[in-house]
Amino acid sequence: MAGGQDDSSVRVALRIRPQLAREKMAGCHICTSVTPGEPQVFLGKDKAFSYDHVLDMDSQQGELYEHCTQKLVEGCFEGYNATVLAYGQTGSGKTYSMGTGFELSSTEEELGIIPRAVAHLFRGCEERRAAAAQQGRPVPEFKINAQSWRWGTIPNDHSK
Template sequence: MKEEVKGIPVRVALRCRPLVSKEIKEGCQTCLSFVPGEPQVVVGNDKSFTYDFVFDPSTEQEEVFNTAVAPLIKGVFKGYNATVLAYGQTGSGKTYSMGGAYTAEQEHDSAIGVIPRVIQLLFKEINKKSDFEFTLKVSYLEIYNEEILDLLCSSREKATQINIREDPKEGIKIVGLTEKTVLVASDTVSCLEQGNNSRTVASTAMNSQSSRSHAIFTISIEQRKKNDKNSSFRSKLHLVDLAGSERQKKTKAEGDRLREGININRGLLCLGNVISALGDDKKGNFVPYRDSKLTRLLQDSLGGNSHTLMIACVSPADSNLEETLNTLRYADRARKIKNKPIINHHHHHHH
């Protein structure tokens, strides 16, 4: 008997960073205001948007994590998949929020982002659950120019053997991607650092690549009750830092640059189409997951088997008003998506 799965909406946290010195020097004004005690933001003096959480520029990393992200992580221990997705224009604070530039020196820094905090919390919870055995595996990939790059594999030529498959039991699987087994928090952080370095190396060669690629850090968790060997849970946790969502300016890009621009935006364009299709009330609506690698990889996260949080990042500067409005509308549509998270029981059959 299939359990009837209730739809659970994608949750959206809006995060607004402070004005930066460049914006202040250029005389920018703040075009967003926040309603105290309400998860609401007002654009200019009229348009207002409501989300599940709204974090104004004074909000610290820890509060963002404790309020919006930690509850999702607790669900992972019950056997649910979870996804945290950072969306917004370049320079709006996605990588800062996610911790996509983390290095070990920052360990005790209050400014560390979501991914290092997730790692700390996971191992804290694991240490409490002494009646369970855990197996954790980590992978880290980047989608750049519609190619999947394995950030935990030093040889770049491996990219060609990476394939996306759909498994009826386990959902989307990526074949050929490095998966590292991790035993403690510090191993896991090392994988994050190593991957961030691979991203950075590429970025100096390719003009700030991080803003033009999507990065997905995935932790797969299997937990088995020690005295009950044949029943276990499997869950996947995706932590995603998306490419900058700004509209392609009408520049005179030619050849490779133009193709690159089209490809970078392809993932986000398809993501927008998927979000629109899923948020639409029409039954049996076709959802174009297969149009890009990004939407394929996020197929379980959007409209599928996952508890999902989108952190929509914006700049408060009036010079970014148009991009900020685009992000606010996009995040608003994402809230209409109903996911169908189920507990991932995993039964071992002994022959």
């Protein structure tokens, strides 16, 4: 990033997923190493890449949410817009991280970004309403709209 992170409203976090069972069985090597205390990853020995945040293989879903999304959802109560998107090759962990593979998450810890953000948003509305009522202020009203689509459901979308 040319101007340093404070000059840009775009933040990029890298998440490295753990090896899958079949990758372990195939004897695949781990070629990434995260520099302790730095948002930097080495590919092999000498190719270093820096991001705003790096989550290594042992990172938990809650940690991802705290570092990458929590402040954005709080910000929307202050009137700021935010977009979170997952980018990466097939199998890299986008669905897992975003939390849209609901059938896969059996525990609360495994919930990804979207269900956490939705819960956070509704909780945030309730907290603000309760605080206003308690302090005798007019209780604010919130309106939440949601839309959803999948690749393949848009007319003329040939990406899948």
